[in-house]
Amino acid sequence: MKSKLFWPLMILVLILLINLFFDRSFFAIEVKNGYLTGSLVDILNRGAPLLLVAIGMTLVIATKGVDLGVGSVMAMAGAAGAMAVSGASEGGLVPLFTAIAFVIGISLLSGVWNGVLVSRIGVQPIVATLILMVAGRGIAQLITDGQIMTVYYEPYTFIGGGHLAMLPFSFFIVAAVLAIAAFMTRKTAVGLFIESVGTNPEASRLSGINSKNILLMVYIFSGLCAGIGGLILSSNVASADGNNAGLWYELDAILAVVIGGTSLNGGRFSLRGTVIGALIIQSLTTTIYSIGIAPEINLVVKAIVVLIVCLLQSAEFRKKVFGIFTIKRPEKKKEGVSLS
Amino acid sequence: MTKGLRVDTKHLPLTATLALFVIMFLFGSLRYTGFFSTQVFLNLFIDNAFLIIVAVGMTFVILSGGIDLSVGSVIALTSMVAASLTMNAELPPVMVVPISLLVGTVLGFCMGCLIHYFHLQPFIVTLAGMFLARGLCYLISVESITITDEFFNFMASTRIPVGNGNFISISVIIAMFVVAAAIFIAHFTKFGRNVYALGGSEQSALLMGLPVGRTKIMIYTISGFCSSLAGLIFTFYMLSGYGLHANGLELDTIAAVVIGGTLLTGGAGYVAGSVVGVLILGIIQTVIVFEGTLSSWWTKIAIGVLLLLFIVLQRIIVARSSTSQVSAAAN
Numbered sequence: 001m002k003s004k005l006f007w008p009l010m011i012l013v014l015i016l017l018i019n020l021f022f023d024r025s026f027f028a029i030e031v032k033n034g035y036l037t038g039s040l041v042d043i044l045n046r047g048a049p050l051l052l053v054a055i056g057m058t059l060v061i062a063t064k065g066v067d068l069g070v071g072s073v074m075a076m077a078g079a080a081g082a083m084a085v086s087g088a089s090e091g092g093l094v095p096l097f098t099a100i101a102f103v104i105g106i107s108l109l110s111g112v113w114n115g116v117l118v119s120r121i122g123v124q125p126i127v128a129t130l131i132l133m134v135a136g137r138g139i140a141q142l143i144t145d146g147q148i149m150t151v152y153y154e155p156y157t158f159i160g161g162g163h164l165a166m167l168p169f170s171f172f173i174v175a176a177v178l179a180i181a182a183f184m185t186r187k188t189a190v191g192l193f194i195e196s197v198g199t200n201p202e203a204s205r206l207s208g209i210n211s212k213n214i215l216l217m218v219y220i221f222s223g224l225c226a227g228i229g230g231l232i233l234s235s236n237v238a239s240a241d242g243n244n245a246g247l248w249y250e251l252d253a254i255l256a257v258v259i260g261g262t263s264l265n266g267g268r269f270s271l272r273g274t275v276i277g278a279l280i281i282q283s284l285t286t287t288i289y290s291i292g293i294a295p296e297i298n299l300v301v302k303a304i305v306v307l308i309v310c311l312l313q314s315a316e317f318r319k320k321v322f323g324i325f326t327i328k329r330p331e332k333k334k335e336g337v338s339l340s
Numbered sequence: 341m342t343k344g345l346r347v348d349t350k351h352l353p354l355t356a357t358l359a360l361f362v363i364m365f366l367f368g369s370l371r372y373t374g375f376f377s378t379q380v381f382l383n384l385f386i387d388n389a390f391l392i393i394v395a396v397g398m399t400f401v402i403l404s405g406g407i408d409l410s411v412g413s414v415i416a417l418t419s420m421v422a423a424s425l426t427m428n429a430e431l432p433p434v435m436v437v438p439i440s441l442l443v444g445t446v447l448g449f450c451m452g453c454l455i456h457y458f459h460l461q462p463f464i465v466t467l468a469g470m471f472l473a474r475g476l477c478y479l480i481s482v483e484s485i486t487i488t489d490e491f492f493n494f495m496a497s498t499r500i501p502v503g504n505g506n507f508i509s510i511s512v513i514i515a516m517f518v519v520a521a522a523i524f525i526a527h528f529t530k531f532g533r534n535v536y537a538l539g540g541s542e543q544s545a546l547l548m549g550l551p552v553g554r555t556k557i558m559i560y561t562i563s564g565f566c567s568s569l570a571g572l573i574f575t576f577y578m579l580s581g582y583g584l585h586a587n588g589l590e591l592d593t594i595a596a597v598v599i600g601g602t603l604l605t606g607g608a609g610y611v612a613g614s615v616v617g618v619l620i621l622g623i624i625q626t627v628i629v630f631e632g633t634l635s636s637w638w639t640k641i642a643i644g645v646l647l648l649l650f651i652v653l654q655r656i657i658v659a660r661s662s663t664s665q666v667s668a669a670a671n
Contacts, residue, residue, distance in 0.1 A: 066463075122659075123651050126407070126463075127604045131651070134591055135644020141637035242637075251467055264461045299475030306468040307454070314458040 004261035007312045008276045011259075011305070015283050022291040036166045039286065047282030048160075048170035049074065049229035053249055054256040054278040055174075055181050055271060056225030059218045061257050063198040064266025065118060065125035067219060070226035070253055072136025073110045074246025077103045077227035078234030079143035085153040096155045100231070107227020108220060110136065115219030119212040133250065140242035149240040160236030170232045177225060182271055194218060198266030255302075256281055259309045280305070352657050353601030353650065354613045360646075361616055364623050372630040378506045384622040389511035390415065390570040390577065391621070394589065395596045395614040396522045397566025400559050402597050403526075405539040405606025406462035408560065410451065411567040412589030413473035414444040416582065418571025420477045423485035423581025426492065433491035440575075441568045447473060448564015452557035462560075470590070477583035484582035487575065495576040511573040518569065522611045535559060539606025595643050596621050599650050620646065 019026040019039065029038035053070050060067045084099035110132060117128035151157070162169040185191030196204040197211045205211045229249070234240045258264060259280055260273025284305060288298045311317045369376030385392070394411045401408045422440040425431045431439075447469055454465045499507035526532040534555040537545040546552050574586060600617030602609025624642045628634045 117651075121652060121655055123655055124604050127598065127647075127651050130591070130594065130598075131644050131647045134595060134647065135641050138637040138640030138644065141635070142641070146635055146637060251470075254463075255467070258461075258464055264463060294478075297475060297479065299471045300479060301475075303468045303470075303472035303475060306464070306471065310460050310464055310468070311454075311458060314460055317458045 069132030074230030077230035082240030111223025444568025452560030
């Protein structure tokens, strides 16, 4: 299959195989205390916030935008959630629902903020979301009063640390959000509208698509995804840190989307690719820890993987490097160029 | 597009920025005793000399319609390289300084090449550069390296008197020199015009036969060089090398450039504006220090609010000028 997902998938498999080389039991999944455990489950569990953020980011990038505010939204959502349950003790689920309401409220608000700036005022997405990226972290610190808030309320930790049907609960959240996103974009016309707005907003408007509302919706969805991701992150460690929660998530999410084959130029997008991209980033991190490379090198490895993936996706690069091998079949080479 | 309209479009953000700076300075002077002094004003330059230099480099990148996310990491890497060469390898400053300056320049050149030759997004390439530089810092050392070298001490502690007991540092002189050079390059050389043309429309620049590729690579090389120079000055300022230095500085830099009136779509803006942008960020911090009771995160919120104001202002200006510019900005 000469699909766009070919190279990302190969890299994911390669990363996982490298693990097998160092740790024979890497693919083993055992049942411990009634839960499935193992490195693969661990990658899924730890990657849940990134997967969520990246799903939201895919739709934003498909409209030729970018949402830099997601990391700050995660911090704000985590802080708001932790604040809602900070005074709560055991028993009663009311604080939990208050926390969820807070999180959804603050993430919707952030999404609307970004969406209005981009769609109504017409600010360039990078700039519009940069505001929230800078100010949002300040607001998160304002909520937590600059300290790390610890949560002692049991039900709150279930969202990011609990299990359901032997699997981590966060897995089901991701699955649900992914299913909704996939259904909305592939089974209804919304996906087509998003791609159309990403390719040419003016032409889309003229052909009767409400470009502005599509843009607004996409940013709200991204904010919501980030908020839920922030809740999982904060719940997982039973605390909220306005300064460091969700730090660099926006960049990881953009990477996941780009690795997954969605172009930053907007238009065609691939949710499946994004999931693979996010898994690549998460398994890369897990791999670096598990095979005993110093965690400091994490960033260097990440940089190199990013470059390799981007270069492989660049038509010019493939033409220049692989072109040498395909000189005998010029028509094949042409196909490769037009594909991307 | 009439000529009068264009001047208006170009000058209004810069005027607004300048006015804002004056208002903030007056506000501070009226509210706090001891605020209205030459030294407080000069301290803005002393504390932000490195940021001015990065912002100058970033202005070229943004003028060309690109973005450079690697600047903060390059500062950290430069400080790390300088510190480890001085303290661990015990090289003399004569060798340390050029090698440190090469770090960012080479990285910038490589990023420029990747962006030009393989048509990769500047956003992604410089993001990778950011990860790479930050990671290389930790490869050199995870710990902070303190510098105890005569040359570095001299650069850090020398005060140049400017009359009335006020003083500036050597880094301010370097920063002012960089700003002067950048203004010359931006407005009086072919390269500068190419940068503006590239930011206005890459397609048109290409069709006009301008050396788009060379200019692009050059822009990122300049930004890399500026980051490295800023890194050196930051090292003078901190007297240490550390992988966490200048964390998130790329955002401050972009904010300063935007507040300074450069359009993020490229093609319009001034180097001098970015300097004022940096000074505004500096004055926010000074006000917060003088206030005493305000927590540091108010800085971030204030920068966010200012960004919003200026971006909306930019939109209004662009929307008011010719329709062709509106469609260009919407893309």
